[in-house]
Amino acid sequence: QEIALESQPAVQWQQQQAALQTQASDITLIEHHITSLQDTLNALGDPVGALTAMSATSSAPNVVTASAAAGTVSGNHVVVVNNLASKDSWYSSAVASSSTTLTAGTFTIQMGSNPAISITTGSGVNTLDQVVTYINGLGAGMTASVVNDASGARLALVSSNSGASNNFTVSDGSGLTFKEATPGVDASLTVDGIPIDSASNTVTGAVSGLTLNLTGAAPGTQVSVSVAPDATQVSQAINNFISAYNTVIADVNAEYTVSSSHQEGALGGDSALSELQSQLLGAGSYTSGSGSVSTLGALGISMNSDGTLAVDSSQLNDAIQNNFGAVQNFLQGTSSNGFVASLNTQLNMLVDPVSGALTVDLKSIDAENTDLQSQ
Numbered sequence: 001q002e003i004a005l006e007s008q009p010a011v012q013w014q015q016q017q018a019a020l021q022t023q024a025s026d027i028t029l030i031e032h033h034i035t036s037l038q039d040t041l042n043a044l045g046d047p048v049g050a051l052t053a054m055s056a057t058s059s060a061p062n063v064v065t066a067s068a069a070a071g072t073v074s075g076n077h078v079v080v081v082n083n084l085a086s087k088d089s090w091y092s093s094a095v096a097s098s099s100t101t102l103t104a105g106t107f108t109i110q111m112g113s114n115p116a117i118s119i120t121t122g123s124g125v126n127t128l129d130q131v132v133t134y135i136n137g138l139g140a141g142m143t144a145s146v147v148n149d150a151s152g153a154r155l156a157l158v159s160s161n162s163g164a165s166n167n168f169t170v171s172d173g174s175g176l177t178f179k180e181a182t183p184g185v186d187a188s189l190t191v192d193g194i195p196i197d198s199a200s201n202t203v204t205g206a207v208s209g210l211t212l213n214l215t216g217a218a219p220g221t222q223v224s225v226s227v228a229p230d231a232t233q234v235s236q237a238i239n240n241f242i243s244a245y246n247t248v249i250a251d252v253n254a255e256y257t258v259s260s261s262h263q264e265g266a267l268g269g270d271s272a273l274s275e276l277q278s279q280l281l282g283a284g285s286y287t288s289g290s291g292s293v294s295t296l297g298a299l300g301i302s303m304n305s306d307g308t309l310a311v312d313s314s315q316l317n318d319a320i321q322n323n324f325g326a327v328q329n330f331l332q333g334t335s336s337n338g339f340v341a342s343l344n345t346q347l348n349m350l351v352d353p354v355s356g357a358l359t360v361d362l363k364s365i366d367a368e369n370t371d372l373q374s375q
Helices: 002-045 128-136 231-256 271-283 313-322 324-332 339-351 357-374
Strands: 054-058 064-068 075-083 089-092 105-111 117-121 142-149 152-159 168-170 178-182 187-191 194-198 202-207 210-214 223-229 301-303 309-311
Touching: 002 231, 002 271, 002 324, 002 339, 002 357, 064 223, 075 210, 117 128, 128 142, 128 152, 152 168, 187 202, 187 210, 194 202, 210 223, 223 231, 223 313, 231 271, 231 309, 231 313, 271 339, 271 357, 313 324, 324 339, 339 357
Parallel strands: none
Antiparallel strands: 054 064, 054 223, 064 210, 075 187, 075 223, 089 152, 089 178, 105 117, 105 168, 142 152, 187 194, 202 210, 301 309
16 A cells, blocks of 8 residues: 555556646647648649649530640630541562572662661561561551451551651562552641641640640531630639548547536647647638639638538539639639638648647646656
């Protein structure tokens, strides 16, 4: 009994240490969730992030599809595809099979102004199979293959790239004669009435930031390509913020919840927690003071009685699609001084690695724990 009585201070110190460890664990978890919340805010504030994502839609995907880079100017464009770009292709006369020994000799392939390629048979390259392997190993801008038909086996050569500039010629030789199957041609199209030739069916640069993928020819058919903010990405980024915000609010609410023994959480009396709660609840009433979208409510975002946020998806999508500039201005501001920057600044006051209120809390807890350990 005497020993137990003398040990009471140590037992109390150990209990205090356990309480401090719970506080430290709770603060660390809250800081982690605040960091996740700031990640979602940074995504919304990113000048080349979700709020600059654009989508492009086509009225005739079987003729042309499109994609838009971040920041592409919204608008509508009229595209007419006269013909697609094609690849040059040649084929040889037939021999019995791909393993038939060819006549010794040489034939050449000439592509543009590049040096001619000579293929000599009778010295290790004796069959069509071996010719195909040899040509494909050169990296000469074409693909060789053997095609079989009723007459036998033929050597087929196809340019790797489309367009007239990638056409080539093949001379006869090694007992083979060659014929051009289809010459390569450039794609021909008009964009907003302006004629354009393209060696590729992927057209870039006609409209800044817009890539047109030609999928079919339809002379005289006007295809409408519309460029607009990517509502899906913007909506997802906003919903990510709401989810992260609600996670932090849930942490705060858990600390203030009174148990059956009439006790709050380990941080119930912590001033930094009270400051965090005040800042988060204050975010719900933030106003930019100007513009048709000046509050979260204008985005369809409301605050529940427990401080969590809820979103009306229909109202949010309507704001994004019909008033995107105001949405962007509310969130980002004219010079990164909108809702995102405002809330981020307040959160930084809590989690700054040197002077943040929660950081100071952790340092204080660590010092107190060290003092108890020393005692």
